[in-house]
Amino acid sequence: MTNDDTPLIAVDGIEKRFGTVEALSGVNLELGDNEVLGLVGDNGAGKSTLIKTLVGIHQPDAGEIRYDGDPVTIENPKAARELGIGTVYQDLALVDELSVASNLFLGRNPIKKIGGLIPVLDEEYMNEEAERILRERLNIHVDPETPVEYLSGGERQAIAIARALVTDPDIVLLDEPTSALSKAAVNEVEELVFTLKENGHSVIIIDHNLEEIFSWTDRIAILFNGRVVDVVDTEEVTRDDIVSMMISGQSVLGDDTDADEQTAGSESATSSSTA
Amino acid sequence: MSTLTNLSSSVEDLRDTDRTRMLLFLMDNLIWPILFVSFLFFSALLPEIFTDYRNIRFLLYTSAGLGAITLAEGICLISGHFDLSVGSIAGFSAMSGSLFLTQWAPGTPGVVGIAVVLGVGAFIGFLNGFFISKFGVNPFLQTLSTLIIFEGGILVLSSTSIFNLPGTFTYLGGATVDLPLFKPMPVAVFFMFALFVAVFAWLTKTRFGRAIYAVGGDKEAAGEAGINVDKVVISVYVVSGLLAATGGLLLTGFTGGATPTLGTAQLFPAFTAAVIGGISLFGGRGNVLNALGGVLLLGTISAGLVMLNVGPQIVQTVNGVILFSAILLYTFVGRYRERLLSDL
Ligand SMILES: Nc1ncnc2c1ncn2[C@@H]1O[C@H](COP(=O)(O)OP(=O)(O)OP(=O)(O)O)[C@@H](O)[C@H]1O
Numbered sequence: 050m051t052n053d054d055t056p057l058i059a060v061d062g063i064e065k066r067f068g069t070v071e072a073l074s075g076v077n078l079e080l081g082d083n084e085v086l087g088l089v090g091d092n093g094a095g096k097s098t099l100i101k102t103l104v105g106i107h108q109p110d111a112g113e114i115r116y117d118g119d120p121v122t123i124e125n126p127k128a129a130r131e132l133g134i135g136t137v138y139q140d141l142a143l144v145d146e147l148s149v150a151s152n153l154f155l156g157r158n159p160i161k162k163i164g165g166l167i168p169v170l171d172e173e174y175m176n177e178e179a180e181r182i183l184r185e186r187l188n189i190h191v192d193p194e195t196p197v198e199y200l201s202g203g204e205r206q207a208i209a210i211a212r213a214l215v216t217d218p219d220i221v222l223l224d225e226p227t228s229a230l231s232k233a234a235v236n237e238v239e240e241l242v243f244t245l246k247e248n249g250h251s252v253i254i255i256d257h258n259l260e261e262i263f264s265w266t267d268r269i270a271i272l273f274n275g276r277v278v279d280v281v282d283t284e285e286v287t288r289d290d291i292v293s294m295m296i297s298g299q300s301v302l303g304d305d306t307d308a309d310e311q312t313a314g315s316e317s318a319t320s321s322s323t324a
Numbered sequence: 325m326s327t328l329t330n331l332s333s334s335v336e337d338l339r340d341t342d343r344t345r346m347l348l349f350l351m352d353n354l355i356w357p358i359l360f361v362s363f364l365f366f367s368a369l370l371p372e373i374f375t376d377y378r379n380i381r382f383l384l385y386t387s388a389g390l391g392a393i394t395l396a397e398g399i400c401l402i403s404g405h406f407d408l409s410v411g412s413i414a415g416f417s418a419m420s421g422s423l424f425l426t427q428w429a430p431g432t433p434g435v436v437g438i439a440v441v442l443g444v445g446a447f448i449g450f451l452n453g454f455f456i457s458k459f460g461v462n463p464f465l466q467t468l469s470t471l472i473i474f475e476g477g478i479l480v481l482s483s484t485s486i487f488n489l490p491g492t493f494t495y496l497g498g499a500t501v502d503l504p505l506f507k508p509m510p511v512a513v514f515f516m517f518a519l520f521v522a523v524f525a526w527l528t529k530t531r532f533g534r535a536i537y538a539v540g541g542d543k544e545a546a547g548e549a550g551i552n553v554d555k556v557v558i559s560v561y562v563v564s565g566l567l568a569a570t571g572g573l574l575l576t577g578f579t580g581g582a583t584p585t586l587g588t589a590q591l592f593p594a595f596t597a598a599v600i601g602g603i604s605l606f607g608g609r610g611n612v613l614n615a616l617g618g619v620l621l622l623g624t625i626s627a628g629l630v631m632l633n634v635g636p637q638i639v640q641t642v643n644g645v646i647l648f649s650a651i652l653l654y655t656f657v658g659r660y661r662e663r664l665l666s667d668l
C-alpha cells in the first residue's frame with residue numbers, strides 16, 4: 050500500500066488554540082522517509098506546539114495526522130514512542146531529582162523479576178546502558194547515578210537527546226537541541242544528525258541557528274503565526290530568503306505553488322495571510 | 325615532581341568528594357541523629373525509667389497508628405500533592421467497619437469488617453485523586469472538603485464509641501505476641517515496621533514508585549516522558565486512603581473500639597512526622613523510612629514530656645515548635661546542600 054512517495058508522517062490542516070491564542074491555524078507538513086527537515090520561525094510561531102501535537106501532549110482542535118499514510122490519533126507521548134517517535138523537548142522534560150539513568154528510562158524503566166515473580170527496577174542494567182549510550186552516541190561521560198540537577202545545561206541537553214534515542218525511533222523530533230551546548234557538543238549533535246540520516250531515520254529539527262539548519266537539513270519549513278509559509282529545499286534558498294520569510298510571513302520564492310496550496314487548504318489562514 | 329603534586333592533589337580531591345558525599349548523606353538522613361540525641365536526652369533526665377523495656381514498647385505501640393497515617397501523608401507529599409484528609413479517612417473508615425460488624429451486619433466475621441475499612445479508605449482516596457487529576461481541583465481544597473465531609477460523616481454514623489468488636493478485627497492493633505527476644509510485644513509494632521519497609525520498597529524498587537517520584541519532581545516532564553500522570557495521581561490517593569484506613573484499624577485495636585474522634589487528631593502529627601523525616605513539601609524528594617524516624621521522634625518527645633509530668637497540653641505546643649524547627653532546619657540544609665552540590 051505504501052509506495053515510496055508516502056510521507057512517513059504528515060499533518061493536514063492541524064489547528065490548535067489555547068484560549069484566545071491560535072497557536073496553529075491549519076498546518077500542513079510532510080516528513081519524508083529518511084529526511085532531515087528543519088522547522089524555523091520566530092518566537093511564538095508555533096513550532097513547539099506543532100511538535101507537542103505530533104507526540105500527543107496536545108490534541109489538535111482540527112486536522113489529521115497520518116503515519117505511513119494511515120490516519121492516527123496519538124493519545125499521549127507513550128503512544129508516540131510506541132509508534133516510533135523519539136522527542137527532545139525544548140524544556141528537556143527531565144526530572145531534576147532523579148538520576149541520569151532514571152531520566153533516560155523515564156516512563157519505561159526496565160524491570161527484572163526477583164525469584165521469577167516480583168518485578169523490581171533493574172538499576173544495574175539502567176546504569177550500564179545509560180553510561181554506554183551517553184558515551185557511545187554523544188561522547189558524554191557522566192555518572193549515571195548522579196541526579197540530573199547536578200549537571201550542567203549542556204549535559205542535561207545531552208541526556209534529553211540520549212533519551213529520545215534509547216528506543217531507536219524511526220522519527221526523531223528535536224526542539225532546539227543545541228541551545229545550551231558548547232561548540233564541541235554541537236559537533237556531537239551534528240554528527241548524530243548525520244548518523245541518524247545515514248541509518249535511515251527521519252528527523253525534524255527546530256533551531257534558531259540558521260547555520261546549523263543549513264548544514265544539517267534537506268528541506269526547511271518556515272512557520273509564521275501558526276501556519277506554514279513555505280517548505281523549501283535547503284539547497285535552493287539563501288539565508289536571507291529564510292529570514293525574510295520568517296519575518297514577513299510571505300514566501301519569497303517565485304513559483305510558490307507549495308505555499309498557495311498551504312493557504313488554500315486552510316480556511317482560517319486565508320483571511321490573514323493573502324494580502 | 326609534577327606528577328607527584330598532581331597525584332597528591334587528586335587524592336585530596338577524592339577525599340573532598342568523599343567528605344561532600346558523606347555530608348550529603350548525613351543531611352538526607354538527619355532525622356536519625358536527632359532521634360538518637362532526643363532519646364539520650366530523655367534517658368539522662370529519666371534514668372532507668374525512660375529506657376525501660378515497657379516504656380520503649382509503649383512508645384513504639386503508640387506510634388503504630390500514626391505511622392500508617394504518616395505513610396499515607398508521605399506518599400502524597402512525595403508525589404507533589406497534599407492530603408488534609410488522612411486523619412478523617414482513618415476515623416471514618418474505622419467507624420464504618422466497626423458499625424458494619426456490630427450493627428449493620430452483626431455476626432459477620434472480623435475480616436469482612438477489615439475489608440470494609442480498607443474499601444472505604446480506598447474509595448475516599450479514589451474520589452480525592454479523581455477530582456484532583458481529572459477536574460484539576462486544587463489538592464489542598466479537595467482534601468480540605470474531604471476532611472470536613474468525613475469528619476462530620478463520622479458523627480452522622482455514630483456519636484458514641486463502638487466497642488465489643490470481634491477479636492480478628494482488633495487483632496492487628498490490639499493483640500500482643502510473645503516472642504523469645506521481645507517478651508510480650510504488640511503485633512502492631514511489627515506490622516508498622518513491615519508496612520514502612522513495604523512502602524519503602526514499593527516507592528524505590530518498582531517502576532510505579534519511580535513514576536511517583538517523577539510526577540512529584542516535575543509533573544509536566546513526567547507526562548512528556550510518557551508517564552500517565554493522572555493514573556499515578558489517582559493511584560497515590562487510593563493507596564494513601566488505604567494506608568490511612570489501615571491507621572484507623574490500628575488505632576481501633578489500640579483503643580479497643582472505634583471512637584468518634586479516632587484519627588481526626590492525627591493529621592497534624594502525621595504531617596509533622598513526614599516533614600521532620602525530610603519529605604519535601606514540593607514533591608519528588610524524601611524517604612519514607614526517615615518519616616518513620618519522624619514518627620518515633622514525636623513519640624519519644626511526647627512520652628518523655630508526659631513522664632516528666634509536663635502536662636499533655638504542652639505536647640502539642642512542643643510538636644509545633646518541632647515542626648517549625650524542622651522547616652527552618654531543612655530550609656538551611658537545602659541551601660547548604662546546593663552549595664555542596666556545586667562543589668561535586
Ligand atoms: N500550553 C499553552 N497554553 C497557552 N498558550 C500556549 C501554550 N503553549 C503555547 N502557547 C502559545 O502558543 C503560541 C506558540 O507557542 P510555541 O511554544 O509553539 O512557539 P515556538 O514557535 O516554539 O516559539 P519559541 O521559538 O519561542 O520556542 C505562543 O503564543 C504561546 O504563548
Ligand SMILES: [Mg+2]
Pocket residue numbers: 096097098139224
Ligand atoms: Mg518552542
